[in-house]
Amino acid sequence: MIASIKKNDHVLKSIARLGEDSIDEIKRQKNPSVDIPLRNLSNVNFNPKKAIIEMGKAKQAREFFNIGMAKKYMQTFLVAEKCKDVLDEGKTVSIRDLYYMSKSTIPGTSENTFDEQDESDPIIEDLEVTADALREELGLYASNKGALVGEITIRDSGDTIDGRRMGSGGWSIPSICEPNFIQFKRCDAKFILLVEKDAVFRRLNEDKFWKSHKCILVTGGGQPPRGLRRLLYRMVNELKLPLYTYVDNDPWGYYIYSVVKQGSINLAYESVRMAVPHAKFIGLSSFDKERFKLPDNVTIKLLDEDIKRAKQLLEYPWFQKTPWQKEIRNMLKLGYKLEQEALSKRGISFVTEEYLPKKIKDKDFLD
């Protein structure tokens, strides 16, 4: 195996405790149960002090002697058992693998423990919140996506990755970026630039933007995957680097920024280990067309769903600051969106040589 994934003591202990507590309840002739923190909207809040979306403290008992809960109770222990196996073997598996590993037919019946992955995935999330561990700490991964280049040297599973010598492709960001796999070595970067589109990442890498501006350049190819979000969190906190987010000017771009910054409602329990509340929005802004003299014909008319989404964003607590209200209202007023590639109209390397340098020099960010 690549790395001896150190047995994560707090995770293994949490898993063991789940079983011990139930055994204890059985001995005391009680109904065995697991207390699962509630992941629904009623238990999610925006914490304005920490500036992240986080879970509340509400829990629900998942009981064995309860017709509506017995199957989920069993599934919880099946998933926990398989995660323990994975950690004990010092390996990692995908959440799809885990589904297959946990699936079996109950002897003497035609009943499966799991019929579809959409049954096992929520149980994984339950286990994450109950054991207070990210799925990556449980040895589970989703998909590899995203790339990195720039002024940092990284140790990945014992190999040394020099971000300054990664060619046009970059280092493919793994889905598990926990400290037992990934460590940071020499870093000469002054900031991190997260780029929405991989085509723009290529442009900036080809122009060696990361060298001229001493930074780390990353892309998630759209919404950053979990591995990249965790990597950003760790780089920002361990290396004390600012993070600038560069996205399309559309509601989806705003949303990408907001998930990186304060987490998402659906996965609120991750925020504490993934959200980067100090992340800044560098563009594209709805004021950029005027500011950077882009022609009319690079605009794209807002669709009804864009307008609806933008109006939703206006209501979110984390978009209440005046500059953000202006930003989003201006997009609605103008009635169009702008893509990162629209800057190419001003020249192939306009983004590298003028747009980003000016934004950074003027500290022209939204927060």
Add this chain to the structure above:
Amino acid sequence: MIASIKKNDHVLKSIARLGEDSIDEIKRQKNPSVDIPLRNLSNVNFNPKKAIIEMGKAKQAREFFNIGMAKKYMQTFLVAEKCKDVLDEGKTVSIRDLYYMSKSTIPGTSENTFDEQDESDPIIEDLEVTADALREELGLYASNKGALVGEITIRDSGDTIDGRRMGSGGWSIPSICEPNFIQFKRCDAKFILLVEKDAVFRRLNEDKFWKSHKCILVTGGGQPPRGLRRLLYRMVNELKLPLYTYVDNDPWGYYIYSVVKQGSINLAYESVRMAVPHAKFIGLSSFDKERFKLPDNVTIKLLDEDIKRAKQLLEYPWFQKTPWQKEIRNMLKLGYKLEQEALSKRGISFVTEEYLPKKIKDKDFLD
């Protein structure tokens, strides 16, 4: 810029010739036109000798004095001009960039040269076949996708990438893998293994399959993107390595294999520089459930669309060999498909330690 992309003489000459021919026709008071090879189904054939899908020789004149063609004639030269600019600057741009770069409003009118990218993309394809150059040779790229690890050292834009030291992530495969960017250095691999799913790639990389079996491990995360296909073509031809394709057992998996092997109908003109007719199919096979003793509950019932698609595949000239007819008919008979992850049911590293080694040892391939 990363690499001095050498001005590709044959490409620049082809582009120049397009213009010169039209000027010549104008001088001779003829209707200026460009002969564009036909990209439709009527001009696509399977060449059984070369075992690739290729284009025929039919062409169509695209004329300036022709109401139905004048706009496309103009668009062809706009795209050609921008490609020449990109090559002259020694840079590369995305096809989305090129769309914006070529888009303008014709003075005195409200008419745009291009309204949507779906107008410029086909013109790029026209230019590829007319100039006899892949879009990557024109300096254009689509998306970065896929990763590589294993027994090879690669030069990418002047940087040295050692596939043996790429950690759990790998080298992110760039979208342009032409010789002016990518060169192959020390190679100790005996074969290349292309893996459909990046989660399975991670499993094999974690188990260092590429080390124990001396190979190059790549994934495209589904259907391999153009960059990876071009890389495979070049590695197979320049390094004389066999290529094994490892995919899900479903019609989509068969199709991924067939595109890698003989190209696709839609992009038949690329086959000559991308198809790998010697590629072998290593699995999953519809006979594998029995052969590798997988339990019944890992199977997934074929959907109506799977059945329809499988029946189409049975008719394709490149699936006419008896073993392939047996393979696909067996899937239809059994009525189920199998995913790569289903092997995890036999153990986390069953794929690394038993499945693939046995297939390779027994030369249990389909061709």
